Amino acid sequence: MAINSVSFGSSVLNQSIVDLKNQLTMLQSQLTTGKKSTSYAGMGVNEGFAIAARSQLANISAFSDTMSNINTNIGVANTALQAMVDIGTTVQNSANSSSQALNSAGQTIAQQTASSQLTSMLGILNTQAGDRYLFSGSAINTPSVASIDTILNGTTTQAGLKQVTSERRQADLGTNGLGRLVIFSPTPSSVQVAEDVAGSPFGLKLNAVSSSLTGATVTGPGGSPNGVSIDLGATNPNNGDQVSFKFNLPDGTTESIQLTASSATPLPTGSFAIGTTPAATAANLNAALTTAIGTLANTSLVAASAVEAGNDFFNTTGTAIGTVANNQAAVPAPITGATLLSGVAGTDSLATSFAAGDTITVNGTPITFVAAGATGNQLNVTDSVQTLLTKIDSITGTSTPSTVSGGVVTLHTDDAASLSVTSSNPAAFAALGLGPTVTAIKPPLRVSGLPLGSATSFVSGTPANTVSWYTGNPGPLASARASSTARIDQSVTVQYGAQANESAIRSQLQTLAVFSAFSAPPAGTNSAGQILALSQRVAQSLTTHPGAQTIQDIQADFATAQMTMKNATSRQKQSQAMLQSIVDQAETVSPDQVASEVLALQTSLQASYQTTSMLSQLTLTKYLPVG
Numbered sequence: 174m175a176i177n178s179v180s181f182g183s184s185v186l187n188q189s190i191v192d193l194k195n196q197l198t199m200l201q202s203q204l205t206t207g208k209k210s211t212s213y214a215g216m217g218v219n220e221g222f223a224i225a226a227r228s229q230l231a232n233i234s235a236f237s238d239t240m241s242n243i244n245t246n247i248g249v250a251n252t253a254l255q256a257m258v259d260i261g262t263t264v265q266n267s268a269n270s271s272s273q274a275l276n277s278a279g280q281t282i283a284q285q286t287a288s289s290q291l292t293s294m295l296g297i298l299n300t301q302a303g304d305r306y307l308f309s310g311s312a313i314n315t316p317s318v319a320s321i322d323t324i325l326n327g328t329t330t331q332a333g334l335k336q337v338t339s340e341r342r343q344a345d346l347g348t349n350g351l352g353r354l355v356i357f358s359p360t361p362s363s364v365q366v367a368e369d370v371a372g373s374p375f376g377l378k379l380n381a382v383s384s385s386l387t388g389a390t391v392t393g394p395g396g397s398p399n400g401v402s403i404d405l406g407a408t409n410p411n412n413g414d415q416v417s418f419k420f421n422l423p424d425g426t427t428e429s430i431q432l433t434a435s436s437a438t439p440l441p442t443g444s445f446a447i448g449t450t451p452a453a454t455a456a457n458l459n460a461a462l463t464t465a466i467g468t469l470a471n472t473s474l475v476a477a478s479a480v481e482a483g484n485d486f487f488n489t490t491g492t493a494i495g496t497v498a499n500n501q502a503a504v505p506a507p508i509t510g511a512t513l514l515s516g517v518a519g520t521d522s523l524a525t526s527f528a529a530g531d532t533i534t535v536n537g538t539p540i541t542f543v544a545a546g547a548t549g550n551q552l553n554v555t556d557s558v559q560t561l562l563t564k565i566d567s568i569t570g571t572s573t574p575s576t577v578s579g580g581v582v583t584l585h586t587d588d589a590a591s592l593s594v595t596s597s598n599p600a601a602f603a604a605l606g607l608g609p610t611v612t613a614i615k616p617p618l619r620v621s622g623l624p625l626g627s628a629t630s631f632v633s634g635t636p637a638n639t640v641s642w643y644t645g646n647p648g649p650l651a652s653a654r655a656s657s658t659a660r661i662d663q664s665v666t667v668q669y670g671a672q673a674n675e676s677a678i679r680s681q682l683q684t685l686a687v688f689s690a691f692s693a694p695p696a697g698t699n700s701a702g703q704i705l706a707l708s709q710r711v712a713q714s715l716t717t718h719p720g721a722q723t724i725q726d727i728q729a730d731f732a733t734a735q736m737t738m739k740n741a742t743s744r745q746k747q748s749q750a751m752l753q754s755i756v757d758q759a760e761t762v763s764p765d766q767v768a769s770e771v772l773a774l775q776t777s778l779q780a781s782y783q784t785t786s787m788l789s790q791l792t793l794t795k796y797l798p799v800g
């Protein structure tokens with residue numbers, strides 16, 4: 174009979190020992206790594222949850238990195254914005270100083286301070302955080318503003334602020350230096366002051382006249398072009414009788430001239446001599462008016478012209494200017510904000526009335542006229558021109574209210590490219606002084622036509638002939654913050670963009686540039702008056718105005734973004750702890766438990782080795798009988 178050998182390698186005991194060794198190897202690996210396994214298969218049934226949790230943890234880590242970068246950008250931007258606030262305060266304090274002494278360049282110490290601060294502000298606006306320009310909107314690789322030399326002096330082919338200011342000054346002063354006003358005597362005993370042309374945006378505009386001149390007849394402002402008339406009649410005024418004129422200036426301010434009748438010698442300042450006859454007195458009044466208006470034009474008007482030239486150059490908003498329109502009063506006069514949109518002959522209403530059912534369409538949104546009870550985008554036919562302008566502004570969203578002055582309607586828009594206004598009643602629309610389709614002149618604005626002193630309109634400057642001071646993203650200002658957006662959570666985004674052409678930043682930059690660019694003849698008769706008038710406007714411009722954006726508003730927007738990120742971080746830390754717990758439960762092991770299992774397994778393995786050793790020594794001869 175054949176006896177087969179006992180094969181230890183194929184025995185069940187051997188397989189058990191191999192299994193024990195594998196278990197020991199696995200436990201030693203767990204003890205070393207702290208993980209259940211080096212493969213997903215060894216992790217167990219809960220590994221699917223761990224994989225999903227790990228994906229969410231990776232997202233949280235990415236969100237955390239994003240928020241860290243954004244906080245860095247906002248921190249740098251806030252520092253820059255605070256520096257701009259300090260710059261504004263410094264220049265405002267300088268402008269309020271009493272010293273108006275001019276240096277050889279025709280500037281004051283305050284203007285030199287403004288120039289230095291302008292350089293600093295432009296540098297701040299070109300601040301980078303990493304490789305990102307913070308005030309260029311979405312154009313993060315492009316500086317936000319041009320250099321101070323380019324902005325003020327232009328290039329060989331492009332006009333800078335100084336040239337635009339010079340052109341505007343000529344247009345506002347006119348060829349006679351009287352602010353585009355004409356002073357003459359229709360009759361020997363009368364004096365008339367009138368604008369040189371109807372509908373011009375330049376120069377002084379007559380606002381009102383009042384008189385206590387004995388026996389005098391005063392009419393106006395009215396007519397086309399707008400004017401006032403003072404007829405002394407057959408009686409001379411008495412000593413102390415006065416006449417006052419109020420004028421609108423290009424920058425929206427008003428100035429007044431008051432003249433007093435006097436027989437004193439020498440003639441007091443601000444007076445006109447009472448002559449031997451009304452005709453002689455009228456001649457004296459004419460001369461006094463010419464001098465007073467000339468002084469006003471060459472002081473306050475020059476300052477206002479410089480401010481408005483800065484607006485023409487820097488402002489990103491557009492304007493649409495109509496022509497002079499008269500009402501249908503018994504004596505037709507230029508329309509005003511109080512003029513009604515419909516009415517009968519002889520009343521202060523449009524020459525052609527709007528009727529119920531008519532529409533005015535603004536940027537695609539219709540305004541409908543109704544007989545009464547207007548709501549929403551409706552107007553009553555008996556509403557005023559000012560009500561219409563307010564309704565148009567509510568649709569365009571302009572930051573500058575539209576106006577009517579001297580019978581001329583001026584529509585403002587923050588987005589010149591989008592403005593389009595039409596009407597289903599073109600005749601009534603024309604009675605507002607508006608053409609079939611109203612579109613805006615796109616900034617920057619330049620005086621149109623030669624000679625400049627007789628110009629009556631603007632033309633849009635082009636990149637070829639006018640410097641573009643803002644070189645960042647030209648997107649709408651309403652979405653400046655949205656020009657840089659980042660997701661910081663699964664359903665949360667923050668907006669942290671900024672643009673140098675935002676109203677608050679642009680306004681301060683514009684004011685500093687106008688103050689820096691202006692100069693007056695060092696020995697000029699009216700130079701001190703020009704500088705004083707400009708300094709007052711600069712100080713006022715740098716004062717916070719209700720409803721206008723401030724630099725602090727931008728900082729508040731950033732603070733809101735930071736608070737949103739802080740809240741998101743808090744939520745994510747809680748989620749991170751829970752998700753990490755899921756991963757740990759699915760993938761990690763307890764070192765103490767594994768150590769005890771290793772010890773137990775080592776004991777079992779040692780016993781198995783002893784048993785195996787004993788079995789390996791067994792042979793068949795030990796079981797054969799001794800012969």
